[in-house]
């Protein structure tokens with residue numbers, strides 16, 4: 001895959017290596033948003049079917065990306081919302097516990113903590129091993145070992161959101177299935193840039209905010225809920241999720257039934273006339289590029305960085321186990337992080353610093369100049 005910067009409108013003078021913070025708009029996404037805003041200028045342009053049809057298209061595109069039927073997909077406004085829909089439908093027996101990983105993203109950790117408080121269940125946080133080389137494999141093994149018949153649920157991100165480690169989702173999913181444990185995955189930091197397969201990984205719920213690797217707008221996201229959730233109770237009781245809601249003459253029959261199983265988990269006003277067309281344009285582009293090609297592009301792009309780190313004897317895990325679109329790098333304690341930040345700022349290099357790790361998150365709009373600029377600054381400090 002060639003560089004795809006021409007699909008975006010990023011300023012020439014910045015090195016944007018921060019897709020994990022927020023993706024820039026694709027030109028098609030920007031246009032879809034502008035058209036969406038303009039539509040309501042004349043509300044007659046919005047027909048009754050527009051409350052439902054565009055959502056179906058978006059669900060179907062997302063289903064293709066994660067290997068799921070569009071029937072099991074819901075539109076959500078944020079990862080925390082989608083997580084809450086899932087967690088409140090997880091059955092738990094007395095004495096059971098829940099599992100997450102160390103330094104998990106707050107939306108995941110806090111949702112699970114609330115679940116544990118409500119059910120008087122223990123929250124077990126699986127710490128990483130001390131090693132750097134072999135870290136991903138050993139951490140996945142610790143997670144797998146900790147899951148047993150008393151584990152009600154595992155909630156974790158598909159890759160570690162700060163370090164980019166690719167957990168062994170397949171093995172974790174298999175252990176969950178074997179122990180009757182619900183497996184809830186936050187895919188916000190990988191879905192769209194790294195292949196995802198809910199069937200192969202035996203995931204029960206997959207929650208994704210859209211403004212990072214799905215290249216969509218803020219305040220919108222997508223969730224997959226497996227058939228286990230088909231009789232679940234949603235957070236909201238919106239008219240739009242009910243049977244016959246598309247027939248506006250029947251609204252005050254107040255049907256108890258949902259339009260379909262997964263419809264129950266859609267957020268109220270899910271047919272957002274600005275955000276949905278943006279999300280659709282973004283998903284179409286990602287599907288045409290393919291996440292595996294995005295991953296290969298980023299991996300090749302970062303080769304000079306990996307060579308540089310090797311030269312500097314900076315320890316890191318096996319390259320194949322760290323995602324290429326979100327590359328975490330521990331900074332030695334001797335480095336003055338404030339000075340490093342100042343230099344990044346001076347050179348217009350945008351990335352995230354989380355605790356003592358740098359989060360370098362490229363995409364197909366980045367080129368070798370961006371990586372060279374990054375290495376030049378790092379060389380001054382390492």
Ligand SMILES: Cc1ncc(COP(=O)(O)O)c(C=O)c1O
Pocket residue numbers: 020077078079080081105107157161186188189209
């Ligand atoms: C792993 C992960 N999940 C979720 C989110 C966003 O959560 P929410 O949509 O609840 O704001 C982020 C944002 O950085 C994230 O890194």
